[in-house]
Amino acid sequence: MPAAASQRPAAPARPAPQDPPPPAVFLGVRHHSPACARLVAHVIRTLRPAFVLVEGPADMNDRLDELLLGHQLPVAVFSHYRDEQRVATSWTPLCDYSPEWIALREGRASGAEVRFVDLPAWHPALADRTDRCANRYADAEARYAEATRRLCERLGVDSADALWDGLFEVTEPDTDPEELRARLDAYFDLVRGDAEADAGDRAREAYMASWVRAALARAGDRPVLVVTGGFHQPALRALSAQPGAAAAPADWPAVPEPPSGALGGSFLVPYSFRQLDAFAGYQSGMPSPGYYQRLWETGPTAAGQGLLRAVTERLRARGIPLSTADLIAARSLSEGLARLRGHPYETRVDVLDGLAGALISDDLDRPLPWTTRGVLGAGTHPVVVEMVAACTGEAVGRLHPDTPLPPLVHDVAAHLARLGLADATAPVTLDLTKDGDLARSRTLHRLRVLGVPGFTRVSGPADGADPVFTEVWEPRPAAAAREAALIEAGAYGARLDEAAAALLGERVRAAGPEVGTLAGLLFDTVLCGAGPLCSELLETLAARVGRVGDLGPLGEALAAALGLWRHDRVFGVARDRLLGAVVGGAADRVFWLAEGLHGAPGADLAALRALASARDALRHAPDLLSTTPxxxxxxxxxxxxxxxxxxxxxxxxxxxxxxxxxxxxxxxxxxxxxxxxxxxxxxxxxxxxxxxxxxxxxxxxxxxxxxxxxxxxxxxxxxxxxxxxxxxxxxxxxxxxxxxxxxxxxxxxxxxxxxxxxxxxxxxxxxxxxxxxxxxxxxxxxxxxLDRHGLGTAPITRTAPAATPETPR
Structure with missing residues (x-):
């Protein structure tokens, strides 16, 4: 070799080709499914992932320690948002067999880093799910209902719930978890198909995929487990596999925050099986949470027997006849239906159908509720009602004592203690002419307006003209419900007066042009002592009464305002200038509308009450009206x-x-x-x-x-x-x-x-x-x-009694 050549530096060695990072493992689940919960636990223990990403509000990530304190489930993450245009509330419930809960618990136990990866529940992407019963787990099943319907027809079942039970919940005892996982993947791919998600779900899926890419960049050679609703799984897998996903930045995505001027946040609240049940209006997951709790704890055989026992106890406790022969017949029917339907164990529907067949002999005018979804309607057969209630269960959650609570909870506790109402067990009688009792009344009315249980008003003034100056309130034991309601009411403010005023203001805005609704809100506002809000409400009423075209609601507003203007020295609004403007404008409008009123026969009592209120305004407040007597x-x-x-x-x-x-x-x-x-x-x-x-x-x-x-x-x-x-x-x-x-x-x-x-x-x-x-x-x-047919004019003859010594002829 030449010397020059021997002195040249050696070429740098090429790096050895590296194995690509392990892909994310996507587990599509059905919310509140025991089978999916068991699968999640198995995968975490087997896979030992670096990260467990869970569908849930990302703004709770800094508070996962709080979520895992050791609560008695079910509990829920209550999220709220409020600005001048929109009010949003949402619940993320978790029970023992929720896959999301198992992912959090098992992920922590395995040493993985656990993260919620969905948008906060107040985000506009979830705005269509923010009614009172809304739930962030209410994935849009309507968009793949057709595929589910065809599967039900093919397998001969009545509902998607029965289909799910037969495919996944009640399976052969030796079913391999990997086989179950493959079946779940196939099921969710089928039911989602090529259905186009709406804009809200697309935004959620894009955000969750950004967390997946960040986790993959941070995980090194360890896997990432993603646990989401099955509806999102196909889209997340596709988004995470797009070109460039492997080179995504390792920084976690930013968590959206409420805009300036808006209020938002999340707190844990106790939940109950009744709230969780689909038959009570819950939009997602499974119905009959009590049954699935038994299934989770004891397996399918004991769950079926436990359901039969629970129904029996409820029926007998309510005096509905139920013999041993009936129970034997129900048991035989349930077992026969399970075998006929190819189930290795009795499913929930097998047990319920067997009970219905053995216990109900009447003709039913509607389908059995477990063949569909929705709230039980009026007139449901009493045996069916008790069967559904037995499936629901009585479980009520409880928060760990160390759980942080919103300031409103502490403010209310301080108010009740200071006013001597914290430990009330006997009826509370209040004299509204006394300052102390008036303060107690306002506190109790603020709680009533916020929907916080604990006290029920049994008597008191019904309107501003009612010459009643005492109120009677009865305490009601409802500690758990009161705590949950107070936490949810904390969305409206940190103080009781502030929260009540905010809620009433929201109702005022929601009332729109409904003056009759505003009239009822006016008295509630006065009872709560919401001073600035009362002025706002009166200004709104004064502006609207001149445009009302219906005498009935107009009369309600006039009567309420006139009664308060004349008599309400107790609550401090008598002779109020804004009240006077409402009275004058409403009375003038009543007289104007009445003169042009034409209509059908009959008495419109609401219109008559409006005229009577206008007459009273002329009598007692003539200076407020432009109309003279x-x-x-x-x-x-x-x-x-x-x-x-x-x-x-x-x-x-x-x-x-x-x-x-x-x-x-x-x-x-x-x-x-x-x-x-x-x-x-x-x-x-x-x-x-x-x-x-x-x-x-x-x-x-x-x-x-x-x-x-x-x-x-x-x-x-x-x-x-x-x-x-x-x-x-x-x-x-x-x-x-x-x-x-x-x-x-x-x-x-x-x-x-x-x-x-x-x-x-x-x-x-x-x-x-x-x-x-x-x-x-x-x-x-x-x-x-009778007269028409010649039967009514003939005299009626009676047979005389036989002659006796005592009765001469």
């Missing part, structure tokens, strides 16, 4: 003469004039109505009495000729058939009089007939007067029918 009386005169106006409204117009001191002579109107349409007479009187009951009662008590005398004369002269037609409307009209005034009217009618007797007993008929009237009409119809 004179102009109101003139408008009423026009209404009373308008033939297109309903009879009840015309009667109310006459009553309005009478109550304003401008009486008309009602006698000719009564006679004219009775001659033209007797049913309209009752409607007319209903309107009259609604507006001028006190004036009519005063005339009845006097010795002078009264309206009641005119009505009595007209009604007494009616033919029997006309009287029966008009009787329901007449009864409705006289129902406006309280019992004492009805008794005075009865006394006057007895005197007119020269009769003596108790007017009070006359009002206490042994049966409904309408029923008596129908019975009399039936008798007359029978008599006419």
């Amino acid at each position: 004179e102009t109101a009386a003139e408008a009423a005169a026009r209404i009373s003469r308008d033939p297109r106006a309903p009879a009840a409204l015309r009667g109310a117009a006459v009553g309005l004039r009478w109550s304003l001191g401008v009486p008309d002579e009602p006698g000719p109107m009564v006679r004219a109505l009775a001659a033209s349409a007797v049913d309209a007479l009752g409607d007319w009187l209903t309107g009259l009495f609604a507006l001028a009951r006190e004036e009519v009662a005063h005339g009845t008590a006097a010795e002078e000729h009264s309206l009641i005398d005119v009505v009595d004369g007209v009604v007494s002269a009616l033919p029997e058939a006309d009287f029966l037609v008009g009787l329901p409307a007449l009864r409705q009209a006289f129902a406006f009089f309280p019992p004492r005034e009805r008794e005075r009217i009865a006394e006057r009618l007895l005197r007119r007939r020269g009769l003596r007797g108790s007017a009070r007993s006359l009002l206490r008929t042994p049966a409904d007067p309408l029923l008596l009237a129908r019975a009399r009409a039936l008798e007359e119809n029978v008599t006419r029918l």
Whole structure:
């Protein structure tokens, strides 16, 4: 070799080719599936992954230690979000057999780093699942329902739940976990197919895939396990295998945060099997959590026997007959159905079908609930109700004592302790004229508005005009439910007054143009003492009452505002300027709408109440209205003469004039109505009495000729058939009089007939007067029918008894 050549540096050695990093292992699961939970535990123990990525809210990653404190399951991650445009709440429930829970627990135990990888539950991508019963695990089964339906037809089962049980939950005892995993992959690939996910799911899947790529970059030569709902598995596998995925940055994806000005967060809350059950409205997972808890703990044989025993105990506890022979028949049917359907053990549906076949002999007007999904409807057979309840179970979760709680929980505890309500066991009576009791009342009303159980109001003022100044509250033992409700209410604020005001404000915005809803919210707001919110609500009401086109809701708002404006010194809003604006605007609008109202026969009681409230506004707050008593009386005169106006409204117009001191002579109107349409007479009187009951009662008590005398004369002269037609409307009209005034009217009618007797007993008929009237009409119809056929005129002869010494002929 030449010297020069021997002195050249050696070429650098080429690096040995490295094996590609192990791919991610994707486990598609069904949420709350014992079979999937067992598979997850097996894969983690076998695979020993570096990372376990779990479908769940990524904003909980810094608090996984809190989640694994040692709670009594079920519990849920409650997530909330609120800004000026949107309010979102969501629950992520976990029970003993949830695959996600097993992934968290077993992943930690194996030394893996565990991460939630889904978008936070408040994120707009999940906005379509944020109603009251919404759940982040509610994957869009509707998009692959067709594939599931075809599988059900092919395998001869009624529902997707029965299909799942037969394929995965109740299988041969020696089924290889890898075989189960392959079957799950095939199932989810089939049911997802080429269905296009919606924009929300696409955003979620893209975000979860970014976590998978980051985990692969950080894992080195160790595997990554990804546990998500089966619907997402095919998409995640494809997204993670895209070119460049292996070179993805190792930094974890950023966790989205609420925008500036918005409030959001997550807390753990106790949950229950009742909340988890599909039959109670839960959108995802399996129904009958109590049964699946038994399946998880004891296996399929003991689970079926336990379900049979639970149903038996519930039926017998409620007095529903259940013999030993019935149980033997149910057991035989269940076993036979399992063999017929090819199940190695009895499934949940086998047991339920066997029980239904043995215990229900009635014809059912609807499918059995376990053949479908949804909430049990009214009229469900009582045996079916108890069977479903036995499947649900009674489990209620409990948080570990060291679990961090939102500030509202501590604020409420301090309030109740300071006010002496924390340990109340007897009814609490409050005098609202005393400052201390008023503070207690406001605290209890704020809890009521937030839906926090613990106290129930049994009496108290019903509106601002109610002359009641005491309230009675009864304590209700509901410690676990109260804690969960308080944690969820913490989404609205850290203090009780702040949270109640925020919730009421949300309801005000949600009410939109519904003025009647706002009227109810107004009194709730006053009871809670939500000062600034009350002003906001009153401004909203004042702006809207001038545009309302329906007398009923307008009258509700007017009555509520007028009662508070006149009387509410207890709650501090009497003579409020904004309340006055609501009263004036609503009353003016009532008079304007009433004059142009035309409609069908019958009495619109809501419209009559609106006119009565406008009359009261004229009487007690005339300075708030632009309408004067004179102009109101003139408008009423026009209404009373308008033939297109309903009879009840015309009667109310006459009553309005009478109550304003401008009486008309009602006698000719009564006679004219009775001659033209007797049913309209009752409607007319209903309107009259609604507006001028006190004036009519005063005339009845006097010795002078009264309206009641005119009505009595007209009604007494009616033919029997006309009287029966008009009787329901007449009864409705006289129902406006309280019992004492009805008794005075009865006394006057007895005197007119020269009769003596108790007017009070006359009002206490042994049966409904309408029923008596129908019975009399039936008798007359029978008599006419007999007369028509010559059977009713012959005298009835009786056979004389035989002569005896004691009975001469």
